[in-house]
Amino acid sequence: MSTVSQPPSAPAGPAGEFLHDFLLAAARHTPDAPAVIESPRPGATTVTTYAELGALVDAYADGLGALGIETGSRVVLESDTTAPAVAALLACSRAGLTFVPVSPETPRQRLESILATARPALHLQAADGTRTGLPPTTGTARFGPDGLTVDRAPGPHRPRRRVPCVTDPAYIIFTSGTTGRPKGVVMSHRAVTAFYRGMLAHRIAAPEDRVASTSPLQFDFSLLNIGLALGSGAAVVPVPPQLVRWPRHLLRVLRETGATQVNGVPSIWRQPLRYEPERLAALDRLRSVLFCGEEFPLPELRRLQELLPAARIINCYGATESMAASFEDVPRPLPDDVERLSIGVAHPGAEMLLVDASGTVVDRPGVPGEIHLRSPALFSGYWDDPEATRAALVPDPLCPQSGQVVLRTGDLAVRGEDGAFFFRGRTDSQVQINGNRVELAEVERRLTEFPGAAAATALALPLPDGGGLELAAFVVPGAGRTPPDAGALREFCAAALPPYMVPQQIQLLDALPVTANGKVDRAALADAAARAV
Numbered sequence: 433m434s435t436v437s438q439p440p441s442a443p444a445g446p447a448g449e450f451l452h453d454f455l456l457a458a459a460r461h462t463p464d465a466p467a468v469i470e471s472p473r474p475g476a477t478t479v480t481t482y483a484e485l486g487a488l489v490d491a492y493a494d495g496l497g498a499l500g501i502e503t504g505s506r507v508v509l510e511s512d513t514t515a516p517a518v519a520a521l522l523a524c525s526r527a528g529l530t531f532v533p534v535s536p537e538t539p540r541q542r543l544e545s546i547l548a549t550a551r552p553a554l555h556l557q558a559a560d561g562t563r564t565g566l567p568p569t570t571g572t573a574r575f576g577p578d579g580l581t582v583d584r585a586p587g588p589h590r591p592r593r594r595v596p597c598v599t600d601p602a603y604i605i606f607t608s609g610t611t612g613r614p615k616g617v618v619m620s621h622r623a624v625t626a627f628y629r630g631m632l633a634h635r636i637a638a639p640e641d642r643v644a645s646t647s648p649l650q651f652d653f654s655l656l657n658i659g660l661a662l663g664s665g666a667a668v669v670p671v672p673p674q675l676v677r678w679p680r681h682l683l684r685v686l687r688e689t690g691a692t693q694v695n696g697v698p699s700i701w702r703q704p705l706r707y708e709p710e711r712l713a714a715l716d717r718l719r720s721v722l723f724c725g726e727e728f729p730l731p732e733l734r735r736l737q738e739l740l741p742a743a744r745i746i747n748c749y750g751a752t753e754s755m756a757a758s759f760e761d762v763p764r765p766l767p768d769d770v771e772r773l774s775i776g777v778a779h780p781g782a783e784m785l786l787v788d789a790s791g792t793v794v795d796r797p798g799v800p801g802e803i804h805l806r807s808p809a810l811f812s813g814y815w816d817d818p819e820a821t822r823a824a825l826v827p828d829p830l831c832p833q834s835g836q837v838v839l840r841t842g843d844l845a846v847r848g849e850d851g852a853f854f855f856r857g858r859t860d861s862q863v864q865i866n867g868n869r870v871e872l873a874e875v876e877r878r879l880t881e882f883p884g885a886a887a888a889t890a891l892a893l894p895l896p897d898g899g900g901l902e903l904a905a906f907v908v909p910g911a912g913r914t915p916p917d918a919g920a921l922r923e924f925c926a927a928a929l930p931p932y933m934v935p936q937q938i939q940l941l942d943a944l945p946v947t948a949n950g951k952v953d954r955a956a957l958a959d960a961a962a963r964a965v
C-alpha cells in the first residue's frame with residue numbers, strides 16, 4: 433500500500449454531511465448576510481457576516497492543522513456562545529477534531545472530570561478566557577480575532593488516523609449522569625446533520641430571522657440554535673448566560689439585536705413575565721418562541737401568549753442523545769381545558785413509538801408507554817460507557833432481527849386520537865408514596881391550577897426515619913398576585929387528589945433554582961427541603 437505524505441482529502445459525504453460543510457453551505461450565496469449578532473453591552477451591537485465567520489473558520493482551522501493533532505482527537509472548547517466560538521467549533525469540525533463544549537462557569541472539579549474522561553489533545557478558550565491550571569498533558573490555546581494563539585502545544589504523538597469520516601464524533605456533550613459521573617453523549621457528523629435536515633424541514637426559521645440563543649454552549653440547545661440559524665441562512669443571536677438571568681438585560685439584548693425568535697428553556701421567561709411584562713410585550717419584532725428541556729408551566733405559557741399574541745410558540749421535545757425529536761406548535765390561544773401539551777410526532781425522517789412495561793409496542797390512543805425513537809440522528813453512544821450505551825440504544829422492538837437500534841428515552845407519553853404524542857413525565861418520575869403510584873407532574877399541575885400560582889415542582893423525599901417517601905412541593909407565585917398560602921394550597925390539592933398525592937410540605941419560593949442548563953434543579957430543592965425538616 434503506498435504511503436502518502438499528505439492524507440487524501442476527506443471524501444465529502446452527501447452534500448454537507450460534515451458539520452462544517454452543512455452549516456456553512458446555506459450561506460455560500462449570501463456572504464454579506466449576518467451570521468452572528470451580539471450585543472454584550474448597551475449600544476455595542478456587533479454583526480459578523482457569513483464571510484467574516486468563514487474567514488475566522490479558515491484562520492482557526494489553519495491554526496489547528498498546524499498543531500498536527502491526530503484526526504478524531506478531542507478539543508475542549510471553553511467559551512460562551514460568541515461568533516469566534518462558533519467559528520472555533522466549525523474549525524474543529526473541519527480539522528477532523530471532536531469538540532467538547534464547556535461553559536466558563538463550569539466548576540473546576542467538573543472540568544477536571546471531563547478532562548480525565550475525554551482526554552483531550554487541546555483545551556481551547558477565548559482570548560479573554562480565564563481558565564488556568566490545565567494538566568500538562570493537555571495542550572492549551574486561545575482563539576481571537578486574528579486566529580489561534582498557542583500557549584502550550586499538544587504533546588507528541590504517533591498519528592494513526594488521517595482521514596476524517598462522517599461517522600466520527602463531531603462533538604461530545606457531557607450531561608449530569610444519574611450516577612453522578614458526567615455522561616459523554618457522542619454525536620457523529622452524520623447524526624447531527626441528519627437531525628438538522630429533519631428540523632429544517634419544519635421551516636421554523638427563514639433567512640431574515642434572527643434566532644436568539646439563551647442556553648450555554650455546553651447545552652446542545654445552543655447547537656440546535658446555531659444549526660437552525662446557520663442552516664436557514666439566518667443569524668444567531670447568542671445571549672450570554674449572565675445577561676439571560678436579568679430580565680432587563682435579556683430584553684435589551686433582544687430589542688437591540690432585533691431578535692425575531694427567542695429559543696430557551698421555560699425558566700428564562702419566569703422573571704421577565706413577572707417583573708417586565710411591558711418590556712416583553714414591546715418586542716414587536718419577536719415572531720416566534722421555541723422552548724425545550726422540560727414542560728412549560730401552563731399558567732406561565734398562557735401569560736406569555738397574552739403578552740406576545742402574534743408569536744408562534746413551538747414546543748420542542750427531545751434528548752441530547754438525538755439532539756431533539758419533535759417540534760409542535762402550541763395552540764394559540766391555549767384552550768382552558770388543556771392539561772398537557774402535545775409534543776406532536778417526530779421530525780421528518782424519524783419516528784417515535786411507545787413501548788409498555790412488558791416490552792410490547794403500544795399503538796392504541798390513550799395507552800401510556802415509554803417513547804422509543806427511531807432516527808438517523810441517534811448518538812453513537814456514551815463515551816467510554818458501553819453498559820449505559822446498551823441500556824439506551826436497544827434493539828428495534830418491532831424488528832429486533834434487523835440489528836437496528838432505537839433510543840429508549842425514559843420518557844412516558846400517550847398518543848392522542850390524531851396520532852400526536854402527549855408527554856407524561858419521566859419513567860423515573862413515577863414514585864411510590866405509601867405503596868401508591870404517584871405521577872409528580874399531576875401534583876405539579878394541580879398546584880399550578882391554584883389562583884396565583886405560576887409554577888410548581890413536586891419531589892418525593894425520603895422520610896426522616898428512612899422508612900419510605902413523602903411528597904414535598906415548591907410553588908412560585910404569579911406576577912403581581914397575592915402569594916398563595918401553603919395551607920390553602922394543601923386544601924386545594926386535597927379537594928382533587930387522593931391523600932397520598934397531597935404534599936406533606938409546601939414551600940413558597942420567589943424563584944425555582946435552575947441547573948447550569950436552565951432546568952429546574954431538583955437536587956437543590958431536595959437539599960433545601962432536607963434542611964427545612
Ligand SMILES: Nc1ncnc2c1ncn2[C@@H]1O[C@H](COS(=O)(=O)NC(=O)C[C@H](N)c2ccccc2)[C@@H](O)[C@H]1O
Pocket residue numbers: 607652653656723724725726727728747748749750751752753755756757775841842843855857858
Ligand atoms: N419539550 C419538552 N417537554 C417535556 N420534557 C422535555 C422536553 N424536552 C426535553 N424534555 C425532557 O428532557 C429530557 C432530555 O434532557 S436532556 O438530555 O438534558 N436534553 C435536553 O433537555 C435538551 C434537548 N437535547 C433538546 C435540545 C434542543 C431542543 C430540544 C431538546 C427528555 O428526555 C425529557 O424528559
